[in-house]
Amino acid sequence: MDKKLIKGNIALAEGAIQAGCRFYFGYPITPQNDIPEYLAKQLPKCGGTFIPAESEIASINMVMGASASGKRAMTSSSGPGISLMQEGISYLAGSELPAVIVNIMRCGPGLGGIAPTQGDYNQAVHGGGHGDYKNIVLAPASVQEMFDLTIKAFELADKYRNPAMILADAMIGQFQEPCRLSPLKPVEYPEKPWSLTGAKGRKPQLLKSLYLGDNEQEEHNLLLKKKYDEIQQREALCEMQNLDDAEIMVIAFGTPSRVAKTAIRQARKLGVKVGLLRPITLFPFPEKEIYECSSRVKKILVVEMNTGQMVRDVRIAAHKDAAISFYGRPGGGFPYPDDVLAEIKKAMEGNER
Amino acid sequence: MNAVFKRPPTLKDTYTHFCPGCTHGIAHRLIAEVLDEMQIVDKTIGIPGVGCCVFLYNYFPIDVLEAPHGRAPACATGMKRAQPDKIIFAYQGDGDMAAIGTSEIIHAANRGENVTVFFINNTVYGMTGGQMAPTTLLGQQTTTSPYGRNFQTEGYPIKMAEMLATLEGVAYSTRVALHSPKHVNQAKKAVRKALEMQINEMGFSMVEFLSTCNTNWRVSPLEALKVLENEMIPYYPLGVFKERTGKDFL
Numbered sequence: 001m002d003k004k005l006i007k008g009n010i011a012l013a014e015g016a017i018q019a020g021c022r023f024y025f026g027y028p029i030t031p032q033n034d035i036p037e038y039l040a041k042q043l044p045k046c047g048g049t050f051i052p053a054e055s056e057i058a059s060i061n062m063v064m065g066a067s068a069s070g071k072r073a074m075t076s077s078s079g080p081g082i083s084l085m086q087e088g089i090s091y092l093a094g095s096e097l098p099a100v101i102v103n104i105m106r107c108g109p110g111l112g113g114i115a116p117t118q119g120d121y122n123q124a125v126h127g128g129g130h131g132d133y134k135n136i137v138l139a140p141a142s143v144q145e146m147f148d149l150t151i152k153a154f155e156l157a158d159k160y161r162n163p164a165m166i167l168a169d170a171m172i173g174q175f176q177e178p179c180r181l182s183p184l185k186p187v188e189y190p191e192k193p194w195s196l197t198g199a200k201g202r203k204p205q206l207l208k209s210l211y212l213g214d215n216e217q218e219e220h221n222l223l224l225k226k227k228y229d230e231i232q233q234r235e236a237l238c239e240m241q242n243l244d245d246a247e248i249m250v251i252a253f254g255t256p257s258r259v260a261k262t263a264i265r266q267a268r269k270l271g272v273k274v275g276l277l278r279p280i281t282l283f284p285f286p287e288k289e290i291y292e293c294s295s296r297v298k299k300i301l302v303v304e305m306n307t308g309q310m311v312r313d314v315r316i317a318a319h320k321d322a323a324i325s326f327y328g329r330p331g332g333g334f335p336y337p338d339d340v341l342a343e344i345k346k347a348m349e350g351n352e353r
Numbered sequence: 354m355n356a357v358f359k360r361p362p363t364l365k366d367t368y369t370h371f372c373p374g375c376t377h378g379i380a381h382r383l384i385a386e387v388l389d390e391m392q393i394v395d396k397t398i399g400i401p402g403v404g405c406c407v408f409l410y411n412y413f414p415i416d417v418l419e420a421p422h423g424r425a426p427a428c429a430t431g432m433k434r435a436q437p438d439k440i441i442f443a444y445q446g447d448g449d450m451a452a453i454g455t456s457e458i459i460h461a462a463n464r465g466e467n468v469t470v471f472f473i474n475n476t477v478y479g480m481t482g483g484q485m486a487p488t489t490l491l492g493q494q495t496t497t498s499p500y501g502r503n504f505q506t507e508g509y510p511i512k513m514a515e516m517l518a519t520l521e522g523v524a525y526s527t528r529v530a531l532h533s534p535k536h537v538n539q540a541k542k543a544v545r546k547a548l549e550m551q552i553n554e555m556g557f558s559m560v561e562f563l564s565t566c567n568t569n570w571r572v573s574p575l576e577a578l579k580v581l582e583n584e585m586i587p588y589y590p591l592g593v594f595k596e597r598t599g600k601d602f603l
Contacts (some may be wrong), residue, residue: 023434023435025431049434053427054457054459057456057457058430058457059427061420061427061428061431062427062431064424064431065428065430065432065434066431066435068432069432069435070435072433073431073435088421088424091421095419162458197398197416197436197439198396198415198416198436199395199414199415199416200396201395204413204415205417206416207417207418207419208410208417209419210407210419262465269390271540285598321366
């Protein structure tokens with residue numbers, strides 16, 4: 001199949017169009033501006049709607065309006081803008097409305113910088129907005145995955161009536177790689193009998209998140225919990241490489257997973273038995289795979305571009321006796337293969353469990 | 354016996370959560386009557402804001418999306434763009450529209466979104482217990498302006514109908530009142546005109562209803578009507594501030 005040399009952000013935007021998304025609302029912020037710029041050009045050509053919204057707050061609520069109408073809708077932003085969207089994301093989760101939200105992470109806190117980071121892991125995976133809810137979170141590590149996982153995000157969002165977030169860093173968004181720009185399998189379009197299209201010939205429908213009656217909110221939260229459990233059971237995805245004989249397991253997502261692959265190749269040449277587990281979905285987290293591998297390996301090294309966020313979920317998922325170390329570069333700092341290799345060696349030399 | 358007045362079919366026969374004397378119910382009835390008369394009930398979708406207006410779905414047998422506080426105009430934007438053939442109205446209070454949602458209302462209006470917004474101005478946050486709103490009158494005592502609203506510290510009451518009328522995308526902006534039968538009749542005409550603007554794809558339409566909140570104003574329902582007439586109307590003049598006649602968008 002033909003491949004095209006293309007930027008990660010463009011692959012994502014094209015993936016959205018091919019997933020049937022015809023509604024995009026967004027506000028400019030670096031490093032994701034290629035997405036709205038591409039869609040501003042392409043959406044009108046396929047009968048879609050692009051609105052340069054007045055804020056990220058407006059963007060996410062426009063997404064809500066289009067989504068409630070039964071349409072596939074998306075917004076994209078980075079750190080500060082994603083913070084502004086948290087109110088809307090919480091309402092989407094509470095009202096059980098599908099939506100795709102893209103976060104091309106820049107560093108923070110505050111205005112921070114535009115360099116790649118993974119500082120928004122906790123915000124994306126453990127809420128971010130108020131209330132007891134979860135986003136589906138997908139973490140692409142290549143330009144191809146920017147395309148493929150965007151389509152998957154729309155499918156999962158619709159299937160579970162839940163917001164789905166693409167969590168990529170500025171590196172994945174900005175670099176170019178060859179990419180196949182057509183879906184591997186036909187895009188799935190679940191029915192949306194719940195959408196608000198006017199009550200002609202049927203009972204009026206309601207999409208809301210307010211529950212004031214006795215126990216109503218608790219029942220609603222428990223229903224959501226049931227849905228999240230189902231997502232956890234069915235949809236967790238990860239890539240596993242060189243783990244069969246591994247004594248050390250590196251766990252990393254996004255850009256650090258690519259750096260880790262280079263370091264692992266070098267370590268293997270030195271005779272160190274090391275493999276990689278790369279979560280592709282951050283919620284659902286590949287808990288089962290991590291538990292199984294952590295029972296076999298001697299050491300686990302978690303590499304992130306932050307001061308240690310996913311590592312907490314690894315500790316929860318891993319076998320209770322697992323020896324887990326962490327290497328993180330926050331705020332635009334970047335792990336190099338040599339750094340990761342040094343950490344692998346350090347882990348090897350440390351006490352065995 | 355001849356019935357001279359009855360509940361419109363598009364207002365559910367149910368108990369109301371509104372306080373006795375509240376004029377929200379009148380605004381609801383007017384909208385229901387107009388939806389019935391224009392025969393657009395089954396293609397209308399309502400988007401209430403947060404506050405006393407949130408229970409719209411308890412009273413109207415139409416599809417309803419509950420918007421976050423102040424964001425109904427943005428939700429309406431997304432919905433109308435997705436379904437241009439449907440009638441979309443937002444229903445907001447003054448805290449919702451004139452405080453937390455100013456950005457969303459101004460830009461939806463300025464884009465000329467072809468939606469209708471009904472705006473209940475009763476000068477206070479009703480559901481949360483009568484706190485000061487941007488629309489609270491000078492000198493008016495509320496739970497958060499216990500010494501009366503002072504322009505030096507709280508600024509002046511905001512005039513939404515006039516402000517929105519300055520925007521090119523607005524087809525219709527008017528202020529009506531709900532304190533007397535005459536004014537209620539005028540208000541109904543405004544509701545119809547606003548929805549006609551949407552049906553004719555003229556752009557953004559907004560009806561501001563001067564309303565009472567006798568509970569939080571700490572007066573009787575009858576006294577509240579007098580307060581509306583004698584204190585609100587002198588500051589918030591009634592009238593049409595913008596009415597587009599052609600499809601000329603500039």
